[in-house]
Amino acid sequence: MLPLLLAAVLAAGDPQKMEWTVDGVAREGLVWAPTKTGSEAPPLVFGFHGHGGSMQNAARSFGLHELWPEAVVVYLQGLPTPGQLTDPDGKKAGWQKAPGDQGDRDLRLFDAVLAAMKETYQVDPRRIYCTGHSNGGGFTYLLWATRPQVFAAIAPSAAAGARPQKDTQPCPTLHLAGEKDPLVRFDLQMRAVEVIRAFNGCDEQGKEWEKGCLLYPSSKGAPVITYIHPGTHQYPAEGPALIVKFFKEFARKS
Secondary structure, eight states, rough: OOOHHHHHHHHHOOOOOEEETTEEEEEEEEEEEOSOOOOOOOEEEEEEEOOTTHHHHHEEEEEHHOTTTEEEEEEEEEEEEEOSSSSSSSEEEOOOSTGGGGGHHHHOOOOHHHHHHHHOOOOOOOEEEEETTHHHHHHHHHHHHHHHTTTTEEEEOOOSOOOOOOOOOOEEEEEEEEOOOOTHHHHHHHHHHHHHHHHHHSSOOOSSSTEEEEEBBBBOOEEEEEEEEEESSSOTTTHHHHHHHHHOOOOOOO
Protein backbone atom coordinates (compact mmCIF):
# COMPACT_ATOMS: atom_id res chain seq x y z
CA MET A 1 0.00 0.00 0.00
CA LEU A 2 1.38 3.43 -0.96
CA PRO A 3 2.26 5.92 1.80
CA LEU A 4 -0.25 8.77 1.99
CA LEU A 5 2.38 11.33 0.93
CA LEU A 6 3.29 9.30 -2.14
CA ALA A 7 -0.36 8.84 -3.07
CA ALA A 8 -0.95 12.59 -2.81
CA VAL A 9 2.01 13.38 -5.04
CA LEU A 10 0.91 10.78 -7.57
CA ALA A 11 -2.48 12.41 -7.74
CA ALA A 12 -1.00 15.84 -8.29
CA GLY A 13 1.56 14.82 -10.92
CA ASP A 14 3.68 17.84 -9.99
CA PRO A 15 7.03 18.03 -8.20
CA GLN A 16 7.30 18.46 -4.48
CA LYS A 17 9.71 21.18 -3.39
CA MET A 18 11.39 19.62 -0.38
CA GLU A 19 13.85 21.00 2.17
CA TRP A 20 16.46 19.39 4.37
CA THR A 21 18.66 20.97 7.03
CA VAL A 22 22.24 19.74 6.69
CA ASP A 23 24.80 20.96 9.22
CA GLY A 24 22.47 23.84 10.06
CA VAL A 25 22.07 24.94 6.42
CA ALA A 26 18.73 24.77 4.61
CA ARG A 27 18.97 22.80 1.38
CA GLU A 28 16.28 22.13 -1.19
CA GLY A 29 15.32 20.02 -4.14
CA LEU A 30 12.52 19.16 -6.55
CA VAL A 31 11.18 15.63 -6.19
CA TRP A 32 8.93 13.87 -8.70
CA ALA A 33 7.11 10.82 -7.42
CA PRO A 34 6.22 8.07 -9.91
CA THR A 35 3.19 8.72 -12.08
CA LYS A 36 3.08 5.03 -12.95
CA THR A 37 3.28 2.20 -10.46
CA GLY A 38 4.03 -1.48 -10.73
CA SER A 39 4.55 -4.50 -8.56
CA GLU A 40 8.17 -3.52 -7.77
CA ALA A 41 9.50 -0.73 -5.58
CA PRO A 42 10.32 2.36 -7.68
CA PRO A 43 13.84 3.18 -8.87
CA LEU A 44 15.48 6.41 -7.70
CA VAL A 45 17.32 8.85 -9.98
CA PHE A 46 19.37 11.89 -8.95
CA GLY A 47 20.08 14.70 -11.44
CA PHE A 48 22.64 17.45 -10.73
CA HIS A 49 22.79 20.80 -12.53
CA GLY A 50 26.03 22.40 -13.73
CA HIS A 51 27.85 25.35 -12.16
CA GLY A 52 25.61 28.38 -12.25
CA GLY A 53 22.55 26.24 -12.87
CA SER A 54 19.52 25.41 -10.78
CA MET A 55 17.29 22.50 -9.87
CA GLN A 56 14.58 23.98 -12.13
CA ASN A 57 17.00 24.17 -15.04
CA ALA A 58 18.09 20.57 -14.48
CA ALA A 59 14.48 19.42 -14.41
CA ARG A 60 13.78 21.17 -17.72
CA SER A 61 16.98 20.04 -19.43
CA PHE A 62 17.07 16.44 -18.22
CA GLY A 63 13.35 15.67 -18.12
CA LEU A 64 14.10 12.28 -16.58
CA HIS A 65 10.80 12.26 -14.69
CA GLU A 66 8.94 12.42 -18.01
CA LEU A 67 10.99 9.69 -19.67
CA TRP A 68 10.84 7.32 -16.69
CA PRO A 69 7.44 7.83 -15.05
CA GLU A 70 7.89 4.75 -12.83
CA ALA A 71 10.87 6.36 -11.06
CA VAL A 72 11.33 8.77 -8.18
CA VAL A 73 13.44 11.59 -9.64
CA VAL A 74 15.30 14.16 -7.53
CA TYR A 75 16.89 17.39 -8.76
CA LEU A 76 18.86 19.05 -5.95
CA GLN A 77 19.95 22.68 -5.67
CA GLY A 78 23.60 23.58 -5.22
CA LEU A 79 25.00 26.42 -3.11
CA PRO A 80 27.36 29.26 -4.10
CA THR A 81 30.67 27.54 -4.85
CA PRO A 82 34.01 28.74 -6.29
CA GLY A 83 34.37 27.32 -9.79
CA GLN A 84 37.48 25.66 -11.17
CA LEU A 85 36.99 27.01 -14.68
CA THR A 86 34.73 30.03 -14.13
CA ASP A 87 33.33 32.06 -11.20
CA PRO A 88 36.41 31.94 -8.92
CA ASP A 89 34.62 34.11 -6.35
CA GLY A 90 31.91 31.50 -5.94
CA LYS A 91 28.88 33.68 -6.59
CA LYS A 92 27.02 30.96 -8.49
CA ALA A 93 25.54 27.66 -7.40
CA GLY A 94 27.59 24.49 -7.74
CA TRP A 95 28.87 21.33 -6.09
CA GLN A 96 31.95 20.30 -4.16
CA LYS A 97 34.72 18.95 -6.35
CA ALA A 98 36.64 16.50 -4.15
CA PRO A 99 36.41 14.70 -0.81
CA GLY A 100 36.68 17.28 1.98
CA ASP A 101 35.95 20.25 -0.28
CA GLN A 102 33.39 22.69 1.18
CA GLY A 103 33.31 20.61 4.34
CA ASP A 104 31.71 17.74 2.40
CA ARG A 105 28.44 19.69 2.55
CA ASP A 106 27.10 18.19 -0.69
CA LEU A 107 28.03 14.62 0.15
CA ARG A 108 26.20 15.12 3.44
CA LEU A 109 23.23 16.51 1.55
CA PHE A 110 23.15 13.47 -0.68
CA ASP A 111 23.23 11.13 2.31
CA ALA A 112 20.33 12.99 3.96
CA VAL A 113 18.21 13.01 0.81
CA LEU A 114 18.92 9.36 0.04
CA ALA A 115 17.76 8.38 3.52
CA ALA A 116 14.62 10.52 3.11
CA MET A 117 13.78 9.01 -0.27
CA LYS A 118 14.14 5.48 1.09
CA GLU A 119 11.82 6.28 3.97
CA THR A 120 9.21 8.33 2.11
CA TYR A 121 8.99 6.49 -1.22
CA GLN A 122 10.27 3.02 -0.30
CA VAL A 123 12.58 3.05 -3.34
CA ASP A 124 14.35 -0.05 -4.61
CA PRO A 125 17.87 0.01 -3.07
CA ARG A 126 19.15 -2.06 -6.00
CA ARG A 127 18.06 0.59 -8.53
CA ILE A 128 19.56 3.94 -7.56
CA TYR A 129 21.15 6.07 -10.28
CA CYS A 130 22.92 9.39 -10.71
CA THR A 131 23.55 11.79 -13.58
CA GLY A 132 24.74 15.36 -13.91
CA HIS A 133 26.13 17.86 -16.38
CA SER A 134 29.49 19.69 -16.15
CA ASN A 135 30.11 20.43 -12.45
CA GLY A 136 27.11 18.18 -11.77
CA GLY A 137 28.79 15.46 -13.83
CA GLY A 138 31.94 15.89 -11.78
CA PHE A 139 29.86 15.54 -8.62
CA THR A 140 28.33 12.38 -10.09
CA TYR A 141 31.85 10.96 -10.40
CA LEU A 142 32.59 12.04 -6.82
CA LEU A 143 29.47 10.28 -5.54
CA TRP A 144 30.45 7.12 -7.41
CA ALA A 145 33.92 7.25 -5.88
CA THR A 146 32.83 7.96 -2.30
CA ARG A 147 29.51 6.11 -2.05
CA PRO A 148 30.62 2.75 -3.46
CA GLN A 149 27.63 0.57 -2.55
CA VAL A 150 24.83 2.89 -3.66
CA PHE A 151 24.58 3.15 -7.44
CA ALA A 152 23.45 0.65 -10.04
CA ALA A 153 24.78 2.95 -12.80
CA ILE A 154 25.94 6.55 -13.36
CA ALA A 155 25.87 8.91 -16.36
CA PRO A 156 28.11 12.01 -16.20
CA SER A 157 27.97 14.59 -19.01
CA ALA A 158 30.71 17.07 -20.00
CA ALA A 159 32.78 16.16 -16.94
CA ALA A 160 36.26 15.07 -15.93
CA GLY A 161 37.90 14.18 -12.64
CA ALA A 162 37.03 10.49 -12.21
CA ARG A 163 39.19 9.51 -9.21
CA PRO A 164 38.55 6.17 -7.49
CA GLN A 165 38.93 6.20 -3.70
CA LYS A 166 39.94 3.40 -1.33
CA ASP A 167 36.57 1.65 -1.28
CA THR A 168 35.32 2.57 -4.76
CA GLN A 169 33.69 -0.26 -6.68
CA PRO A 170 33.24 -0.76 -10.44
CA CYS A 171 29.97 0.73 -11.69
CA PRO A 172 28.31 0.76 -15.13
CA THR A 173 28.98 4.19 -16.64
CA LEU A 174 27.63 6.20 -19.57
CA HIS A 175 29.75 9.27 -20.35
CA LEU A 176 28.43 11.99 -22.68
CA ALA A 177 30.97 14.35 -24.26
CA GLY A 178 31.08 17.03 -26.94
CA GLU A 179 34.03 16.93 -29.31
CA LYS A 180 34.20 20.76 -29.40
CA ASP A 181 33.72 21.40 -25.68
CA PRO A 182 35.72 24.59 -24.93
CA LEU A 183 35.17 24.47 -21.18
CA VAL A 184 35.81 20.87 -20.10
CA ARG A 185 38.22 19.85 -22.84
CA PHE A 186 37.38 16.74 -24.78
CA ASP A 187 40.81 15.18 -24.15
CA LEU A 188 40.37 15.60 -20.39
CA GLN A 189 36.99 13.93 -20.57
CA MET A 190 38.47 11.02 -22.48
CA ARG A 191 41.10 10.63 -19.76
CA ALA A 192 38.28 10.28 -17.25
CA VAL A 193 36.71 7.62 -19.45
CA GLU A 194 40.05 5.78 -19.64
CA VAL A 195 40.25 5.78 -15.85
CA ILE A 196 36.77 4.31 -15.56
CA ARG A 197 37.36 1.73 -18.29
CA ALA A 198 40.56 0.52 -16.64
CA PHE A 199 38.97 0.44 -13.19
CA ASN A 200 35.91 -1.42 -14.49
CA GLY A 201 37.99 -4.01 -16.35
CA CYS A 202 36.68 -3.06 -19.79
CA ASP A 203 37.76 -4.38 -23.17
CA GLU A 204 39.95 -2.20 -25.36
CA GLN A 205 37.55 -2.37 -28.29
CA GLY A 206 34.05 -0.98 -28.11
CA LYS A 207 30.97 -2.06 -30.03
CA GLU A 208 27.94 -0.05 -31.08
CA TRP A 209 25.21 0.26 -28.45
CA GLU A 210 23.09 3.04 -29.97
CA LYS A 211 23.86 5.51 -32.75
CA GLY A 212 26.92 7.48 -31.68
CA CYS A 213 27.50 5.22 -28.65
CA LEU A 214 30.28 2.71 -28.08
CA LEU A 215 29.92 0.03 -25.40
CA TYR A 216 33.07 -1.40 -23.79
CA PRO A 217 32.23 -4.78 -22.20
CA SER A 218 33.50 -5.33 -18.67
CA SER A 219 34.89 -8.43 -17.00
CA LYS A 220 33.52 -7.03 -13.72
CA GLY A 221 29.93 -6.57 -14.88
CA ALA A 222 30.40 -2.80 -15.18
CA PRO A 223 30.51 -1.80 -18.86
CA VAL A 224 31.36 1.72 -19.97
CA ILE A 225 29.47 3.44 -22.78
CA THR A 226 30.57 6.66 -24.46
CA TYR A 227 28.26 8.96 -26.34
CA ILE A 228 30.45 11.35 -28.35
CA HIS A 229 28.51 14.13 -30.06
CA PRO A 230 29.84 16.87 -32.36
CA GLY A 231 28.67 19.70 -30.10
CA THR A 232 30.26 21.92 -27.48
CA HIS A 233 29.65 22.13 -23.73
CA GLN A 234 25.88 22.38 -24.11
CA TYR A 235 23.86 19.49 -22.73
CA PRO A 236 22.82 17.28 -25.69
CA ALA A 237 19.08 17.06 -26.34
CA GLU A 238 19.33 13.34 -27.06
CA GLY A 239 21.14 12.68 -23.76
CA PRO A 240 18.17 12.03 -21.43
CA ALA A 241 16.65 9.25 -23.55
CA LEU A 242 20.02 7.50 -23.77
CA ILE A 243 20.54 7.86 -20.03
CA VAL A 244 17.15 6.39 -19.14
CA LYS A 245 17.62 3.49 -21.56
CA PHE A 246 21.06 2.85 -20.01
CA PHE A 247 19.83 3.02 -16.41
CA LYS A 248 17.01 0.59 -17.09
CA GLU A 249 19.53 -2.09 -18.06
CA PHE A 250 21.18 -2.24 -14.64
CA ALA A 251 20.34 -3.17 -11.06
CA ARG A 252 22.70 -3.96 -8.21
CA LYS A 253 22.85 -7.62 -7.18
CA SER A 254 22.68 -6.74 -3.50
